[in-house]
Amino acid sequence: MSRAILPFTEANSKRVASLFRQALRTAFDSSLKFDAYRAETIKIRAQFEANKHISDPTELESVIAATRAKLAEYAHPDPYFPPCRPGGTKYQRNIPVAREPLVPGDW
Incomplete structure (x- = not known):
């Protein structure tokens, strides 16, 4: 016995909202x-x-x-990523400071 997915449920509302946000990001x-x-x-x-x-x-x-097919068709080949997010231009740009001496030897 298969149950049909009701159209006005919270799960469908979330799916449609997610598609809407994806469409806005694609347009951006x-x-x-x-x-x-x-x-x-x-x-x-x-x-x-x-x-x-x-x-x-x-x-x-x-x-x-x-x-979903339309979103896949219009997906931008080089999407925008906020700079500090993973994949952004500033993500992990500043490497941590080395804890060991930079110049070997005893001065």
Whole structure:
């Protein structure tokens, strides 16, 4: 006996919210100016709002799969990483100070 996934559960809300955040990050990676990014975020929000009413679990799964495929298609080849996060330009830039003497020998 298989149970259908109900559309308005907390798990589905989290999945859709995660997809929304991924879409916003993808838009941020591919835009160079804030006004272009803002226009893109408005379009993304409108697309998510248009599918807000879906109550059929199979239709919901197909829309989520299509959204994931679209995100994979539009993924930026060189995404933005905050500088201090792993993968960022400043991550572990300053190497720790050596504890042993820098010049060997007894001065």
